[in-house]
Amino acid sequence: MNTTAARKGRERTCNQCGAVYRSIRNTSRFCSSPCRKRAGRGSAPVGGPKAGPECWGVIAKALHRAGYVGRVGPVSRRDTSAPTYALLVDPETAHAELVHQFDRRGWGLVSREEFSAALKADGIHGFNTRSPETLELNRFRARQRGRMARAD
Numbered sequence: 001m002n003t004t005a006a007r008k009g010r011e012r013t014c015n016q017c018g019a020v021y022r023s024i025r026n027t028s029r030f031c032s033s034p035c036r037k038r039a040g041r042g043s044a045p046v047g048g049p050k051a052g053p054e055c056w057g058v059i060a061k062a063l064h065r066a067g068y069v070g071r072v073g074p075v076s077r078r079d080t081s082a083p084t085y086a087l088l089v090d091p092e093t094a095h096a097e098l099v100h101q102f103d104r105r106g107w108g109l110v111s112r113e114e115f116s117a118a119l120k121a122d123g124i125h126g127f128n129t130r131s132p133e134t135l136e137l138n139r140f141r142a143r144q145r146g147r148m149a150r151a152d
């Protein structure tokens with residue numbers, strides 16, 4: 001069976017952020033209401049890994065809503081570099097949850113390949129406890145503990 005054909009709607013590219021999404025409406029042009037509003041305001045298209053959750057594709061958005069994707073950096077609030085996002089659970093768990101959600105909505109199957117490609121397209125890092133962000137977070141926590149110990 002061709003799983004792509006079993007899905008409702010067809011794949012479209014958001015006119016605002018360029019994210020690939022699905023819609024059963026022939027007139028659908030935007031992936032989300034923030035994108036529709038942004039386009040209405042005439043602001044320049046954004047999109048890409050730096051655009052953040054509002055312009056992610058359906059897969060990343062669903063994982064974000066479920067709490068399986070979250071912000072991992074920057075660790076310090078004084079750090080003004082762009083936010084980084086990662087899987088907060090192992091990919092098997094996140095993929096299983098996504099399959100469940102899409103099935104419930106009648107959106108068809110999501111292959112593991114499609115899942116990985118969607119995360120990559122939206123700049124979401126894999127679940128990795130040795131990521132630079134995690135190491136930085138550990139260093140930050142260690143400094144906090146040191147500070148608290150000195151305050152005693």
Ligand SMILES: [Zn+2]
Pocket residue numbers: 014015016017018019030031032035054055
């Ligand atoms: Zn969009």
